[in-house]
Amino acid sequence: MVAGVNGGLPLDGQVVVITGAGSGIGRAMLDAFRTAGAAVLAADVSADRLAELASLDKVETVVTDVTIATDLDAMIDRAVAVWGRIDVLCNNAGRPDAFRGVEDCTDEEWELGLALHLTAAFLASRQAIPHMLAAGHGVILNTVSTAGLTGNNGGASYTASKHGLIGLTRSTAAMYGVDGIRAVAICPGAVDTDATEIMKRRRQSGEVSERFLTARDRTFKAFTRRAQPAEFGALAVYLAMGGADLLNGAVLPANSGYSAH
Ligand SMILES: NC(=O)c1ccc[n+]([C@@H]2O[C@H](COP(=O)([O-])OP(=O)(O)OC[C@H]3O[C@@H](n4cnc5c(N)ncnc54)[C@H](O)[C@@H]3O)[C@@H](O)[C@H]2O)c1
Numbered sequence: 291m292v293a294g295v296n297g298g299l300p301l302d303g304q305v306v307v308i309t310g311a312g313s314g315i316g317r318a319m320l321d322a323f324r325t326a327g328a329a330v331l332a333a334d335v336s337a338d339r340l341a342e343l344a345s346l347d348k349v350e351t352v353v354t355d356v357t358i359a360t361d362l363d364a365m366i367d368r369a370v371a372v373w374g375r376i377d378v379l380c381n382n383a384g385r386p387d388a389f390r391g392v393e394d395c396t397d398e399e400w401e402l403g404l405a406l407h408l409t410a411a412f413l414a415s416r417q418a419i420p421h422m423l424a425a426g427h428g429v430i431l432n433t434v435s436t437a438g439l440t441g442n443n444g445g446a447s448y449t450a451s452k453h454g455l456i457g458l459t460r461s462t463a464a465m466y467g468v469d470g471i472r473a474v475a476i477c478p479g480a481v482d483t484d485a486t487e488i489m490k491r492r493r494q495s496g497e498v499s500e501r502f503l504t505a506r507d508r509t510f511k512a513f514t515r516r517a518q519p520a521e522f523g524a525l526a527v528y529l530a531m532g533g534a535d536l537l538n539g540a541v542l543p544a545n546s547g548y549s550a551h
Contacts, residue, residue: 304375307366311330316383320349324349335356378428381415381455389448415462435478436548438453
């Protein structure tokens with residue numbers, strides 16, 4: 291762990307809000323930010339998962355469905371009410387779609403993907419940015435996916451919503467960088483979390499379309515290894531630190547070289 295100013299922890303005194311904090315990458319971010327000295331507001335739709343976090347020091351939990359605008363407003367307001375500030379917002383909650391191409395994608399699947407991955411990040415950022423502007427600094431980390439960079443790592447809904455999230459990241463970076471607010475898109479490849487189990491079950495049940503599997507086979511061989519959630523915790527802490535000031539609007543493929551192929 292890198293020492294912060296005066297030899298303290300690097301993110302001592304900072305406040306981080308994480309959506310989807312109950313599992314996988316979000317949970318690993320929570321652990322890493324706490325280790326770095328920050329206080330964390332853990333938001334998740336699963337009250338059971340949050341209950342496991344409630345006793346942790348410097349952690350507050352708030353049941354939040356990120357597809358509900360009022361939940362997101364309440365989430366940001368809660369962080370400010372408890373700690374009086376918000377330094378880092380991690381828009382991380384998400385789930386795989388059913389890997390359907392455009393012709394099979396239902397209205398519900400399309401709209402859920404956009405709500406979960408794109409509109410949620412927009413609404414949470416909109417609620418958080420005034421506090422960051424007032425403080426003169428802030429970092430917004432959007433968990434995208436390799437599906438935000440390619441056409442065959444998810445279905446139409448997941449892919450389009452994650453591409454949109456990169457656009458939102460760049461817009462935020464371009465508009466607010468001058469005010470000391472940075473936005474970065476983190477694009478994992480395959481990470482061992484509950485989400486990968488959902489994908490596996492969908493493949494095994496035959497739910498994933500042949501069209502998707504054929505398209506994916508053409509490039510899948512370039513995946514070198516699956517990542518562990520903790521690797522994204524360490525990355526998120528680094529991106530939130532002062533030393534990462536140059537990284538504004540960056541879109542970071544974190545997929546073991548897949549994007550290089
Ligand atoms: N696991 C991977 O291979 C992988 C790859 C690329 C990108 N991602 C992205 O990483 C992010 C985290 O995924 P993960 O792999 O850690 O999954 P995960 O299933 O382990 O964790 C996701 C968390 O989000 C929560 N969640 C789901 N819907 C929600 C909602 N409507 N409101 C609030 N919380 C909600 C779940 O309860 C869960 O705790 C997602 O945005 C996902 O798209 C994951």
